[in-house]
Amino acid sequence: MNVEQRVTELVEEKIADKPDLFLVSVKYNPxxxxxxxxxxxxxxxxxxxxxxxxxxxFHLEEENVIETAYNLEVSSPGIDTPLSLPRQYTKNVGRTLSIKTGEGNKREGKLLAVGNDAITIEETIREKGKKAQVVESVIPLNQITETKVVISFK
Structure with missing residues (x-):
């Protein structure tokens, strides 16, 4: 079993009695x-x-999972960390998101809803010579390459 798998098990074990908490990611870097x-x-x-x-x-030390010196960092994702789980999208309903899609398009809009395989945003579409329109757009999750919450200081 590799380090990331064991750490995933340990975290899941620790938060099993806290249904509102969830593991986002485990990365063991060189x-x-x-x-x-x-x-x-x-x-x-x-x-x-x-x-x-x-x-x-404690468990990594006890089980000697990592034989060399390592630095363990446990935290919540920073505001600049891209969303990766549907549960993170749900948590951010009502906020403005910046979304990159597989075609290289960048879209921005207020997150209205999260489904099993898609999100719905409210975005402003501007076409040359026409008045800007606010539309609801459904974006399949499998077309999204990166999503970040937009921080506004207004």
Missing amino acids: GGKLVVLVDGDNGIGIDNVVAISRHVG
């Missing part, structure tokens, strides 16, 4: 940096981050 991103439907408190970090760290 050079020994182990990054675990965990989120919650209503955010994740520092106490949960600390508990997960201690649980994972």
Whole structure:
């Protein structure tokens, strides 16, 4: 079993009794940096981050999963981290998203709804010589290459 698989199991084990928390990703980078991103439907408190970090760290040491020096970093995804799970989209309904699609198009709009395989956004379409129109667009998740929440300081 590789490091990422074992860490995934350990995190899932630790958050099993907290249905509002979910694992976003586990990455073990060359050079020994182990990054675990965990989120919650209503955010994740520092106490949960600390508990997960201690649980994972203890078991990795106990089981000698990583034989070289490593750095364990457990956190919630930063605001600039792209969304990767449908559950993260649900958490951001009502916010403005910047979306890149497979064709290289970039779209921006307010997230209205999240389905099993698509999202619905409200975007403003501007065509030359015409008045801007606000339309609802459905974008299949499998066509999205990157989605980030747009931060507004207005």
